[in-house]
Amino acid sequence: xxxxxxxxxxxxxxPVATLVVAAFVWLSAKGVDRLLPVAGTSWSERFGGALxxxxxxxxxxxxxxxxxxxxxxxxxxxxxxxxxxxxxxxAGITAAYLVISFRRSQIPLSRGLDAxxxxxxxxxxxxxxxxxxxxxxxxxxxxxxxxEGVRVHPVHFYRALLLxxxxxxxxxSRNRWRxxxxxxxxxxxxxxxxxILSIFDREPLKVWLNLSRGQWGFVVMxxxxxxxxxxxxxxxxxxxxxxx
Amino acid sequence: MNxxxxxxxxxxxxxxxxxxxxxxxxxxxxxxxxxxxxxxxxTAQAGESPSSSSQESRDVEKPQKGFRAPHFRLKTLDGExxxxxxxxxxxxxxxxxxxWCPPCREEMxxxxxxxxxxxxxxxxxxxNLTESDDMDQMQxxxxxxxxxxxxLLDEKGEVGDRYGVVSIPVTFAVDEQGVxxxxxxxxxxxxxxxDLMEQLAK
Numbered sequence: 373x374x375x376x377x378x379x380x381x382x383x384x385x386x387p388v389a390t391l392v393v394a395a396f397v398w399l400s401a402k403g404v405d406r407l408l409p410v411a412g413t414s415w416s417e418r419f420g421g422a423l424x425x426x427x428x429x430x431x432x433x434x435x436x437x438x439x440x441x442x443x444x445x446x447x448x449x450x451x452x453x454x455x456x457x458x459x460x461x462x463a464g465i466t467a468a469y470l471v472i473s474f475r476r477s478q479i480p481l482s483r484g485l486d487a488x489x490x491x492x493x494x495x496x497x498x499x500x501x502x503x504x505x506x507x508x509x510x511x512x513x514x515x516x517x518x519x520e521g522v523r524v525h526p527v528h529f530y531r532a533l534l535l536x537x538x539x540x541x542x543x544x545s546r547n548r549w550r551x552x553x554x555x556x557x558x559x560x561x562x563x564x565x566x567x568i569l570s571i572f573d574r575e576p577l578k579v580w581l582n583l584s585r586g587q588w589g590f591v592v593m594x595x596x597x598x599x600x601x602x603x604x605x606x607x608x609x610x611x612x613x614x615x616x
Numbered sequence: 617m618n619x620x621x622x623x624x625x626x627x628x629x630x631x632x633x634x635x636x637x638x639x640x641x642x643x644x645x646x647x648x649x650x651x652x653x654x655x656x657x658x659t660a661q662a663g664e665s666p667s668s669s670s671q672e673s674r675d676v677e678k679p680q681k682g683f684r685a686p687h688f689r690l691k692t693l694d695g696e697x698x699x700x701x702x703x704x705x706x707x708x709x710x711x712x713x714x715x716w717c718p719p720c721r722e723e724m725x726x727x728x729x730x731x732x733x734x735x736x737x738x739x740x741x742x743x744n745l746t747e748s749d750d751m752d753q754m755q756x757x758x759x760x761x762x763x764x765x766x767x768l769l770d771e772k773g774e775v776g777d778r779y780g781v782v783s784i785p786v787t788f789a790v791d792e793q794g795v796x797x798x799x800x801x802x803x804x805x806x807x808x809x810x811d812l813m814e815q816l817a818k
Contacts, residue, residue, distance in 0.1 A: 377780070377782075378782060378783070378801065379782065434807060434808060437807045438805040438806055440806075442805075447718065447722065448719070448722040448723075448803060448805075450719075451718065451719030451802060452802070453800065453802030453804070455800075455804075455805075455807075455808045455811070457807075506682075506683075509676070518676060518678075522676050560624055560628070563628070564627060564628055567635050568634070568635070570635065571634070571635060571638045573682070574681070574682025574683065575681075575682060577681075577797040577798060577815065578639060579815075581636050582635075582636045582639030583632075583635055583636060583639055584639075587635055587639075591628075591632055594628045595628065598621070598624055598625060601621060601624065602621060605621075
């Protein structure tokens, strides 16, 4: 297992976690190309492009909220790094890009979101297996000792288990679920499950109502799934997938 | 909305309420925890018999968000000794920098501005990597720009080592309990610095 931290490679700094996520997104989407095929569409190209857009917008996001900073020091554009607010802006722009791209290619939103959810699920499993995330101290026997004899919750392991269980559930249900239900169920169960697991995590910076940014992200994910369920049930009832 | 969707919504609301409750409970525990401890104190406690509460308060030093900020004690340019543990009940803003580093210099004016506004509520610990910097050039640079924030001298590179610094600038925001609440690798814009200050100072 590795730390999700950049590593020095000669004069360069490699953002290992970002590179691994990018690789997983591409590989996962390649798998989704086979599992949820839509004629004339390559999910790997589409989601790879979306990820690239996200990373670029995230990196330059301080320009949107603080352009004067760069006008005063033009060279800072070379060094500036993204922020949590930038991550939200980048996520919004990337979501808009995906919706527009689905519409242009006449891909139903439900199918696009299904492919996105499954890609995110594979990526989440891979990431949780490769990078460790230590949680709060615990006396439980499966806690992992990380220093001075202190045991902590292996949050990455909990996440990998949860997401693998979701993958198993999806695999068993995939021929039964209608278009949009993959997104609905994975987002609801994933959001609620990850929110519960976050109780064991260390997220000291609470932004609102005792919850951190990451926890609110899981709430948004679950609510998006719930709203998707309401919407798709009305608009696309009966549009199922062929067996794969 | 049918019964199934109602149940799903109920489960989501229940999970959110549980997380909020757990977050509040965690807040109480952190309030009861002692401030940053020196390494020798941590080592002494490590030998005690483990229990849930002692482990919670003992905690682990790691240069990562959610962990206790690695302890350090350094001299400032003025010859004073600054101990991270002596935070006066205030959060700390640790910025690791060097005068030869362009992005460090880019963010300095914003940090100075933040220091003037929040210096009474936040401890500013500007850790200079003196081991790899030129002392005279660094002092000349600070004087020419008129920076007044406290500059700590990492003459042996121990803070750089303990905080796993592979590139600069790097900034750690540490709450009053000594826990790292934010880590930022790379240059921060003025907005980012002031947003962080608002979160730390509230």
